[in-house]
Amino acid sequence: MSVFQRATFLVLAMFMLLCNGNTDASSDAYKSDQKKREQVFLCGASNLYVNWTVTFDALRKRAAKVKVAAEKMVRDFRLYKNADEIKKNAEGVIERVKTVVGNTTRALSVSREFMDGIERDFFNAFEGIKDRPQHFVYGHSNLDANDGKRISEVLGFFNNITKFFTQCKNGTGENVTVELLEQKMMKEVDNASTNLTTWEQEQVSLWNSTYTQVNGWLTDMRSHKPENSPTNIWNRTEAVPDIIGEDCDKIRLDSKKNSTVANIVNAAYKSVLRHMGDVANGTNRNSLEENGCKDAYALFNSTMKQGNIYMNDVNKSKDAIKAMCSKIINEQTHHLNCTAGKAPVEWLKKRFDDAVPEMIALLSHSLAQLKDAEKVVLLGVGELIVEKRKLLCDETRALEAINSTFDELGAQQLRFLSSVSSLEASLATESTKMTEALSKSESALMGVKNASNLSLGSSNALRKAEEGDPLESTCRHAS
Template sequence: MLLSTTFLLLDSLPAKLKLHTKEKTSKIIKNSPRCIALCLLIVLWFAAVCRVSFCQNEEPWKTEQKNKEEVFLCCAADLFVEWNVTFGALHKRAVKVNTTATKILQNKGLYKNSSGVENLANSAIQMVKGVVSNTRRALIVSRGFMDGIERDFFNAFEAIKDKPDDFTFGHSNWERDGKRESEILEFFKNVTMLFVKCKNRTKENVTIDSLEKRTMAEVGNETANLSKWEEKRKTEWNATLVNVTNWLVLMQNYTEKTNPKTHLRAKNIWMHNVTAWSTIKDDCYRVVHEGKNGLLASLVNSSRQNILRHMSDIANRSTVNNSLEENGCDGAYKFFKDAVNSNFSKVEMNKTKLKEMCEKLNVTLQNHTCTTSRTSVEWLRHRFNITVPEMIERLNKSLTHLIKAEKLVVGTFEDLFVSRREVLCNETRVMNKMNATFDMMVKSDGSCEANIKSANASLVSAGHNITEARNKSDAALKRASIAQNITKVVSTKFDETKSASDVVKAYERAMKESEIAARKVIGEAEISREELKKVRGDLDAVREKKGSHLETILKNFVSALTSAQSSGNINNVCNVSSFVAPNVSIYAAEAVFAQLVPVNISEDSENDY
């Protein structure tokens, strides 16, 4: 579930508390038709549900009073869920900022101004810590808000448990698993179900998941105006300070019950002017005087359970507050806390120990007073008065720090884009140089091959010409020898022919020597060509690797530009005059950063090809 992240921050309420919220209009005023209609719909809905379910055997006056109390509970639960969803969304966005800022610090070497970027990232992380701390505190406060409401309902009935016939009440207290608790704890154990029921009364198709998705879409939208979003939340939350009066008046004004003994109209429980400390003192008196003054065993047991409940609240560290501490009953709080720290388990399991503790309390705290003397209904009103303004203040602080942190983080991306673009363009330059070198080597190899073929052809041609000259000389010499015997006239020609033959043979010897030298040169050229081929092959392999790397980093750089929704020419990023680093929203920052980090220099870029 999407809400799981949010509610993990709550440590959980009296049980596994999950709530939902309702959609409110931004302008709700006191006694508005919508508010009146909403209250009426709630009452009618709960009345209809009770008639066909668990309320079948319940007295009508109690069912009606429960309906009125559940109007308040639904509206309080709505507010609680709205706080959790709102601050949960801000917390999630703050975590996103923190993740990006942390990655920036881990990769500060990618930046041209690494020290400046490091300072910005560290400042952003400190601001995010403030946001996270604020959202966590807001979630704790909201939990305390609901914890307190449960205590107020519990304390209200505890104050009348000795004379329930004299009062009109809805939700009462009972004993479950050896502990005394309020009926409304059943709602808090599965407030998700309560929320669905509350929403069904107005035919609103809203779930916790859909509400959080909507809120996350609002908070996570990079085009959203968070100032307007904040103002809308403030207006909605402030409206509850007006509407809570209507909800409480609805609870207090119902007095249709008649006392079966006196036949007098019963007093409404929420009009009973008794504090939690007064009830505790009365209960300790009953525990001490058990079996006397006609005290019923069931009443004494309920009194004992009430005292243990308050001690349990003090002992339970997951509980935000307790009735004694929040009422300023410092002496009583210290007395109970000391008892909890020393032997709470013994007191809880041993009636005698509890009686001894109450005897001591009656003596030492006989005239003890508390700094606050609010009744349960006054506490219900007070919780709205103190919690709503605090949540509005925390919302403002969270947004202020979050927006500043985001500006610091996204402000580093101009440097990152510039530095990564330089890397990309340098890799492109090296690649172009390698390609030019490779092309030159291919061309040189072709020229070398042609020259070697030409030299070989020349050697073959030269050898052929010498052979022909030698053959002609031998034939002429033979003919001259025959002719010598015939006439002396041609003796001179014979000598010339013989001399020519000697010259040809000398040329032949010289040519053979030249051919040997030429073939040696050709052989060396062929060896050099083969070595050049090997170098060219090595260059081609490096060039292929470089090309693959360049293709990858270019793709990453273009993807980063696309993620940042850059309107520039992504196909000409190495043109200095046209490239402008895009603005990056925090919504896209994590993705853009992940795409730019791999844009780095390969190991061979330092080689000068």
């Protein structure tokens, strides 16, 4: 599911659930304060995500322009003095651009997984308290989406990230939208006068500035505990294997056990169905694999492949889910013996710990490759222009020699009227030479024009080369 899809139904569902007072409802005053603290964290994450997205998308577009220029050099390599070398260098540029594009693709994937992971962490945190939500301090909760899997309230924000980003910025007094940020980023990255080294340092500084605030945000989320209020949700140490085990136990026994929530068994089914959906979605990671639950992951996967699981119909999926849960409970030491189990709050911190350094490394590597590629292209274009200027000078000298020949032939005509046949033959020969020279000169002029088109359209050096001294002066200096 794309992060830019609108999810209005989630807002309506949330309103209905709160009004009905089911597993997700809480009218306690502390919830509003806790939600604000969580919102600060979510806004910080969305700010990074949007910035990463527009940054690497802009780099991808600049790299595409360099690739077009390099491909033109390969096609027209015979126009250059050092033709073979130019072709080899241009082919190297194309490979560098492929590396840049690969890095941007990886970066966009990392940023999406960063946000998907945060949504899963909020989902898992609330699933751990859904039996008795009134006993905990929490902000954002989960929803029963019609007859399908349970989903996080946070997913509604991330599915409409453009709106959420703007709301976050408005909360800090900044009048910024995703569209405005995209325009600003493209203007900076697409401008050849932009110092990419300085620009890189600015981006890294911004990302690190956000990263240094993460511990403070999480501390604020965990420390909110009004007097005589219950436990804060983010201070729990329960990991995903524990939560799935509790849900499967209720499903297997068809029992609420100690829960105070009337529809808790149905909620347990929907919670397991959510994890199955994550497992089935091969493009995203899932909580089972992340927590090192290899055997449980394999069981979920094999159950999905049997064809009896329906993401939008929990009732049709219950028999298959119950059979799977019975296996999990009967062999807990096998299926729930996970090697990397972490509490949701630990995962939230790890999202930043993993993503920020990787994004900085991808940016650095991409820019290094891109700068090297652009140097090769610009040097090649400069060489082409110099070479064509030399050709123009050579042809100018040839025209001068032909003019001298005509003068001489004219004198011969006055002196040797009897040699008419020989004279006409000589004139025809020299006329042909002149036509060829003019043709070459015109071709050379077009070559210079085409060479300038190879550039990114923004190099002052190339403009100066193309608009240099008059040809006559240049040729006189060259001779």
